[in-house]
Amino acid sequence: MPKVVLLVDDNPIDLMINEKTLQRYDDSVVIFKANSGEQALEMLKSGACNPTCLLLDIKMPTMNGFEFLDALAQTEVEVKFGIHMLSSSIDPSDLQQAEEREVVRSYIEKPLSAAKLEKIKL
Numbered sequence: 001m002p003k004v005v006l007l008v009d010d011n012p013i014d015l016m017i018n019e020k021t022l023q024r025y026d027d028s029v030v031i032f033k034a035n036s037g038e039q040a041l042e043m044l045k046s047g048a049c050n051p052t053c054l055l056l057d058i059k060m061p062t063m064n065g066f067e068f069l070d071a072l073a074q075t076e077v078e079v080k081f082g083i084h085m086l087s088s089s090i091d092p093s094d095l096q097q098a099e100e101r102e103v104v105r106s107y108i109e110k111p112l113s114a115a116k117l118e119k120i121k122l
Contacts (some may be wrong), residue, residue: 003122004030006051008040008068009086010060014110016088018055021112022043026122036060039070044077051081055112058087058094066097069104084108084120 009015015033022029032049034040037060038047043049058065065085072079085098088110098107108116 001052002028002030003053004032004049004051005122006032006034006043006049006054006081007088008034008037008039008054008060008065009057010035014057018112022117022122025114025117029122037063037065037071040068041071041075043102044072053120054081054083054088055108056060056083058085058089058098066101069101073103079103082120086110086112 003026007015007018007041009018012035015035019031020034022031032051034043048066056065056068063071065087069083082105083103087094087107087108090109095107098104106120108120
């Protein structure tokens with residue numbers, strides 16, 4: 001089964017860097033990008049993207065990463081993929097919130113790297 005990653009980040013530069021890092025790590029990975037939680041939710045609900053892994057930024061306008069997780073829980077989408085928070089936030093409450101959520105597998109500090117991808121067993 002191919003690895004399919006959904007990158008969710010409001011910063012286009014971070015999206016590009018994360019995409020390049022993923023491609024260098026494993027060039028067989030299929031990458032989808034969403035520039036907001038709302039867009040990611042629509043992609044998941046419509047079936048436009050069926051990820052094996054979701055890398056989710058926390059600090060985004062209109063719908064942050066945790067609000068996205070709450071909205072996702074209210075949908076019919078079956079979460080059969082790993083969700084990893086990918087953030088530059090060093091706020092201890094963000095880390096605590098991520099750890100408290102059963103659906104979140106890990107908290108990764110930006111920037112994304114091959115070593116960090118190895119740890120989450122993409």
